[in-house]
Amino acid sequence: MKIRIDKASCVGNARCAAVSAELFPLNEDGYIAVEEIDVPEGMEALARRGARACPERIIVVVEE
Numbered sequence: 001m002k003i004r005i006d007k008a009s010c011v012g013n014a015r016c017a018a019v020s021a022e023l024f025p026l027n028e029d030g031y032i033a034v035e036e037i038d039v040p041e042g043m044e045a046l047a048r049r050g051a052r053a054c055p056e057r058i059i060v061v062v063e064e
């Protein structure tokens with residue numbers, strides 16, 4: 001599973017990082033720091049929760 005994020009559209013409210021700071025690292029300004037993440041085994045549920053938590057709907061879970 002991968003996560004893709006439309007980084008340029010991030011508004012920096014950190015809802016994703018509140019679900020998992022490991023999966024959704026923020027930069028020093030509080031915006032999402034990554035555009036694509038390989039979800040480690042066992043973290044799939046957190047990845048889906050983080051995607052749902054984003055009010056901008058810019059986090060997409062890509063099932064493989």
Ligand code: SF4
Nearest residue numbers: 010011013014016054
């Ligand atoms: S929840 Fe969405 S808008 Fe908020 S910091 Fe994360 S990616 Fe950006």
